Amino acid sequence: MQWGSLAEFFAMGGYGLYVWPSFGVTALCMGGEVIAVWRRHAAAAGSRDES
Amino acid sequence: MSATDINWFKYSSPQAFYPLAGRMIPWFAAIALGLIGVGLYIGFFVAPTDVTQGDAYRIIFVHVPAAWMSMFLYVIMAIWAGLGLGLNARPSFMMAQAIAPTGAMFTFLALFTGSMWGKPTWGAWWVWDARLTSELILLFQYIGIILLRSSIDDLRRADRASAVLALVGVINVPIIYFSVRWWNTLHQGASVSITAAPTMAGTMVTAMLVMMFGFWMYSIAVTLARMRCVIVERERQPSWGKPASMPDVVEAR
Amino acid sequence: MSQPSMSEALRGVVRRDLLLAMRHRSDVAMSVFFVVIVASLFPLGVGPEPAVLRMIASGVLWVTALLACLLSLGRLFTADYLDGVLEQTLLIPQPLAVLVVGKVFSHWVISGLPVVLLSPLLGLQFGLSGDSLWVLTLSLLLGTPTLSMIGAVGAALTLGLRGSGLLVALLVLPLFIPVLIFGAGAVTNSLAGIGSEANLSLLGACFLLSLASAPWATAVALRIALE
Numbered sequence: 001m002q003w004g005s006l007a008e009f010f011a012m013g014g015y016g017l018y019v020w021p022s023f024g025v026t027a028l029c030m031g032g033e034v035i036a037v038w039r040r041h042a043a044a045a046g047s048r049d050e051s
Numbered sequence: 052m053s054a055t056d057i058n059w060f061k062y063s064s065p066q067a068f069y070p071l072a073g074r075m076i077p078w079f080a081a082i083a084l085g086l087i088g089v090g091l092y093i094g095f096f097v098a099p100t101d102v103t104q105g106d107a108y109r110i111i112f113v114h115v116p117a118a119w120m121s122m123f124l125y126v127i128m129a130i131w132a133g134l135g136l137g138l139n140a141r142p143s144f145m146m147a148q149a150i151a152p153t154g155a156m157f158t159f160l161a162l163f164t165g166s167m168w169g170k171p172t173w174g175a176w177w178v179w180d181a182r183l184t185s186e187l188i189l190l191f192q193y194i195g196i197i198l199l200r201s202s203i204d205d206l207r208r209a210d211r212a213s214a215v216l217a218l219v220g221v222i223n224v225p226i227i228y229f230s231v232r233w234w235n236t237l238h239q240g241a242s243v244s245i246t247a248a249p250t251m252a253g254t255m256v257t258a259m260l261v262m263m264f265g266f267w268m269y270s271i272a273v274t275l276a277r278m279r280c281v282i283v284e285r286e287r288q289p290s291w292g293k294p295a296s297m298p299d300v301v302e303a304r
Numbered sequence: 305m306s307q308p309s310m311s312e313a314l315r316g317v318v319r320r321d322l323l324l325a326m327r328h329r330s331d332v333a334m335s336v337f338f339v340v341i342v343a344s345l346f347p348l349g350v351g352p353e354p355a356v357l358r359m360i361a362s363g364v365l366w367v368t369a370l371l372a373c374l375l376s377l378g379r380l381f382t383a384d385y386l387d388g389v390l391e392q393t394l395l396i397p398q399p400l401a402v403l404v405v406g407k408v409f410s411h412w413v414i415s416g417l418p419v420v421l422l423s424p425l426l427g428l429q430f431g432l433s434g435d436s437l438w439v440l441t442l443s444l445l446l447g448t449p450t451l452s453m454i455g456a457v458g459a460a461l462t463l464g465l466r467g468s469g470l471l472v473a474l475l476v477l478p479l480f481i482p483v484l485i486f487g488a489g490a491v492t493n494s495l496a497g498i499g500s501e502a503n504l505s506l507l508g509a510c511f512l513l514s515l516a517s518a519p520w521a522t523a524v525a526l527r528i529a530l531e
Binding site: 188191192194195198199202203207208211212215216219220222223226227229230231233234237 | 461462465
């Protein structure tokens, strides 16, 4: 473990404002994509069953 | 026919591919989550702080995998497009259609994280270096393919037109890269290379590679899932080559 | 009557298109005036300082020519498409790619060549002189037919689609970028005193590559659009 404390971990040597949004947006996009495809499938398969 | 004989070609029909994809997705998703988890752990808790760039360099653990996937997926998409045109195979076109949005997303991520990395490292939110500029143009190409498809109502024409565009675009990718590097050297001094990273420690490389494979597995899972959506959506649309009666999606044996 | 040869078919296409263009001479004027007006916008926007204008000249003039080509693509196939001639053209026994070369050539004569001929004057407006004017003209002479050929692929892909004007721009601009880089780079180099042969050679290579591949891709795209 190279981080002295949780605060140090979040600070990322002063670059926290760049590092965390990068990972955050990445996680958001990938998670969002999964959700979008999930919903698309529900919509497509759902209306198929109606016919 | 013996029980061990598998007729792989039957999976080229959407009806058979659908359940197969459904069974494969959880595996790829699980592997993806595992790899990404391991990669993040190594990246944050094992890889040391960089001497020149401090902890800002850790952005490469998402930037490089995203950039690599964006280019890799474009080539794969173009291959499926070419197969579709060459074999006149509808499922190939559907695969190309399923890949495009994920590729575009990774291109955007590569640009965003690249910008985030550039600001603390080089002082500017955007640098016109060869790699980032090529990535930007790749995003334009992805968007063009997606928009072209959505502008054409006829499914067959949409498939084939976006396939042609994908193939033209894949030829353009190396030309773009070469010409942008040329342009960079032409205007020396005004540009810095964001990828002139210092020599990376072994653990850094490991984390990056693990993340890359994680993103790859993720892409497969999402593409398969989107492919299933495309299959179901097309079943409902009047499309060419569809049998007169619509059988239920069967479990392939 | 014997089967017409490929060159005869080619000449036939070119002759017809040029004849039609003669009846609408405004088409030629439109490209020219567009380039003149847009090129004038930049000094108005940036300021008349000669040093600045000379620095941006190569990029501005090249982008202007590029946009003129882009905007004229709508006229490449649309008229023939709307009155059914294009469908007939697909049925001609000669290779469609050859006929496409004919169409693109006449289109370039109408929209691109006037811009090339006008470019020295525009270059003077931006403070270019001597060698760089010559390089500008030469680069446009090589570049504009290349842009037309590449643009034809986009025009064919978006044939008859609503909103095709903007869409063709999105599709085609990434393909234009290498030509822009080499073309404007040639002029920039010439201004800087470095030789422009490398850029011009690359431009020539782009021209040959597009001549070898774009008409064929356009033919494929036309068939896709019309089947």
